[in-house]
Structure formats: structure tokens, C-alpha cells
Amino acid sequence: MLVAPLVRLLEPRPGDVILDGTVGLGGHAAVLLAQLGATGRYIGLDVDEEMVEAARERLSVVAGPRIELVAANFAEFPAVLKRLSQEQVNHMLLDLGVNTAQLDDPSRGFSIDHDGPLDMRFDRRKTRKAIDLVNAMSERELADLFYEFGQEGASRKIAKRICQIRHASRIRSTHALARAVESVFESGGVVRRGKTHPATRVFQALRVAVNEELSNLRLFLESVVEHLRPGGKLAVISFHSLEDGIVKRFLREAKEAGTMQEVTRRPIVAEPQERRENPRSRSAKMRVARRL
Ligand SMILES: C[S@@+](CC[C@H](N)C(=O)[O-])C[C@H]1O[C@@H](n2cnc3c(N)ncnc32)[C@H](O)[C@@H]1O
Numbered sequence: 001m002l003v004a005p006l007v008r009l010l011e012p013r014p015g016d017v018i019l020d021g022t023v024g025l026g027g028h029a030a031v032l033l034a035q036l037g038a039t040g041r042y043i044g045l046d047v048d049e050e051m052v053e054a055a056r057e058r059l060s061v062v063a064g065p066r067i068e069l070v071a072a073n074f075a076e077f078p079a080v081l082k083r084l085s086q087e088q089v090n091h092m093l094l095d096l097g098v099n100t101a102q103l104d105d106p107s108r109g110f111s112i113d114h115d116g117p118l119d120m121r122f123d124r125r126k127t128r129k130a131i132d133l134v135n136a137m138s139e140r141e142l143a144d145l146f147y148e149f150g151q152e153g154a155s156r157k158i159a160k161r162i163c164q165i166r167h168a169s170r171i172r173s174t175h176a177l178a179r180a181v182e183s184v185f186e187s188g189g190v191v192r193r194g195k196t197h198p199a200t201r202v203f204q205a206l207r208v209a210v211n212e213e214l215s216n217l218r219l220f221l222e223s224v225v226e227h228l229r230p231g232g233k234l235a236v237i238s239f240h241s242l243e244d245g246i247v248k249r250f251l252r253e254a255k256e257a258g259t260m261q262e263v264t265r266r267p268i269v270a271e272p273q274e275r276r277e278n279p280r281s282r283s284a285k286m287r288v289a290r291r292l
Contacts, residue, residue: 112203118177
């Protein structure tokens with residue numbers, strides 16, 4: 001996603017070291033690696049071990065620079081760099097959220113479109129899943145979660161309905177949860193928004209909570225300045241305003257502190273062709289900043 005502007009704005013050069021905090025299926029990695037020549041280094045992290053294996057397979061055919069793929073949370077990247085004896089890097093990249101392989105696998109429970117267990121963990125070593133939140137949080141806690149992490153206007157009504165349903169039996173699957181939310185919009189006089197599924201925001205809120213996505217992003221950003229070489233760049237692609245707001249605030253403070261400067265006046269969005277070909281790209285925003 002946003003591959004062309006990413007390469008243009010990061011401007012990686014032969015011999016550079018790139019830290020990719022969300023290597024996923026290695027799509028960005030494959031393109032960026034080509035810029036690094038034989039002496040560069042690409043360090044790719046993903047908290048999902050399956051993705052690290054998929055990236056390893058895909059990138060094994062790319063010759064050239066050294067590639068290090070590590071199953072790790074990007075919030076812990078300083079420890080990974082230390083282990084690899086790489087104190088600073090030239091560029092850092094985060095492409096937040098879920099990738100298509102995770103979305104399309106019903107057993108991961110990320111997608112409203114596929115029926116599967118309510119899991120939603122990126123890191124399957126963690127024990128807390130979406131099913132635990134949906135069935136154990138109080139009505140008030142669920143409403144606050146949907147409002148805070150999903151910006152869901154009907155949060156109270158949805159939380160109430162979930163609690164009514166789970167009183168009879170646990171809500172176990174993605175489709176059971178989607179139906180519970182749909183029923184609020186069908187019967188409760190709540191207006192449905194556009195073409196998106198009415199449970200989209202609830203799914204987003206649960207995923208953000210299960211994976212502690214906002215605190216991981218904040219932790220990552222806290223260590224960026226220390227580990228980025230002067231002149232090096234940070235690129236963050238985000239998919240909702242909660243993430244983008246955190247990045248925006250971080251960059252504003254970094255500018256005031258004289259440590260980072262955004263390289264474009266506005267965040268980069270996908271071109272019309274990419275928006276047509278990949279509907280997910282419509283909500284993507286990329287911010288790129290230079291370490292001063
Ligand atoms: C949108 S995908 C990245 C796609 C990748 N750029 C590509 O081109 O294939 C986001 C990835 O980030 C991973 N992820 C999410 N949170 C993470 C975290 N805290 N630390 C490391 N990886 C994370 C997910 O497992 C997922 O594979």
C-alpha cells in the first residue's frame with residue numbers, strides 16, 4: 001500500500017539500514033530491499049509468527065543485503081536492535097493494522113465477512129482474545145470500549161444488546177457478534193451509516209483493545225528519535241484517526257523539540273487507481289518525517 005510514495009519519500013540508498021516494524025507478508029520489504037544494494041540491511045519485525053514465516057519464504061528469493069526477520073512486537077524494537085548490534089538505523093516503517101492473509105483466514109476472527117472464532121490476536125502467544133472481552137466486560141466497559149476505540153456513536157445500545165444476548169449464551173463467533181450489532185441498527189431506530197457493515201467500528205474497537213494497538217504505537221514512537229540516524233526518515237501508515245492522531249501529536253512535539261520534521265505538509269493518501277483496486281487503501285494515511 002502506498003508503495004510508490006513510500007519509496008520516493010524515504011529515498012533509501014545502497015548500504016542503508018531499514019527497520020520495518022510490521023513486515024507482514026513482505027510486500028513493502030520486497031520493494032525497499034531492492035534499493036539497499038548488497039551492503040544494506042533490512043530488519044523486519046512482526047508480532048505474528050505466521051507472518052514472519054510467510055515473509056521469510058517470500059523474501060528468500062531476494063538476493064543482496066542482509067535480511068533479519070524477527071517475531072517481535074514493534075514496541076520492543078530497541079531490544080531487537082540491541083540483540084542485532086544495530087544501535088541506529090537509517091529509516092523506520094510502520095504499516096499498521098491487519099494484512100489480507102490475516103483478514104482472509106476465518107480462524108483468526110478479524111473479519112466480519114468470514115465466520116470464525118472471536119479471536120483477533122496478532123500475537124497468538126497472548127491469552128486474551130476478543131471472545132473474552134465480549135463475554136466478560138461489563139455493559140459500561142463495553143460501551144466505553146466501543147466509543148473510545150471504535151468511535152461508535154451507538155456504543156451504549158450495542159453494549160446493552162450484547163449483554164442481553166450473552167445472558168442466554170456466550171457470543172462465540174464473528175457472525176454472532178455481527179448479528180448482535182446488526183439487530184441494534186435494525187430495531188433500535190439507529191441510522192446505519194453508508195455501505196460499511198454496522199459492526200465495523202465494534203470489530204475495530206475489539207481488535208485495538210485485544211492487541212493494545214494504541215499503547216504499542218506510543219511505545220514505538222517514544223524510542224524513534226534515539227534510534228534514527230540524523231537525516232533518516234520515519235514513515236507511518238495508519239488506517240484510523242486514533243492512530244493518525246497519535247502520530248500527528250508525536251510529530252508536532254518532535255518538531256517543537258527540534259528532533260523531527262514532516263517532509264510533506266499533508267499526510268499522503270492513495271491515488272485514485274489504488275483506491276479503486278484496493279478498497280482498504282481508501283482509509284490509509286501516510287506521514288513521513290525526517291530526523292533532524
Ligand atoms: C498491514 S500489515 C503490514 C503489511 C506489510 N507492510 C506488507 O507489505 O506485507 C500489518 C502487520 O503488522 C503486524 N502487527 C500488528 N501489530 C504489531 C505489533 N505491535 N508489532 C509487530 N507487528 C505488528 C500484523 O501482524 C500485520 O502482519
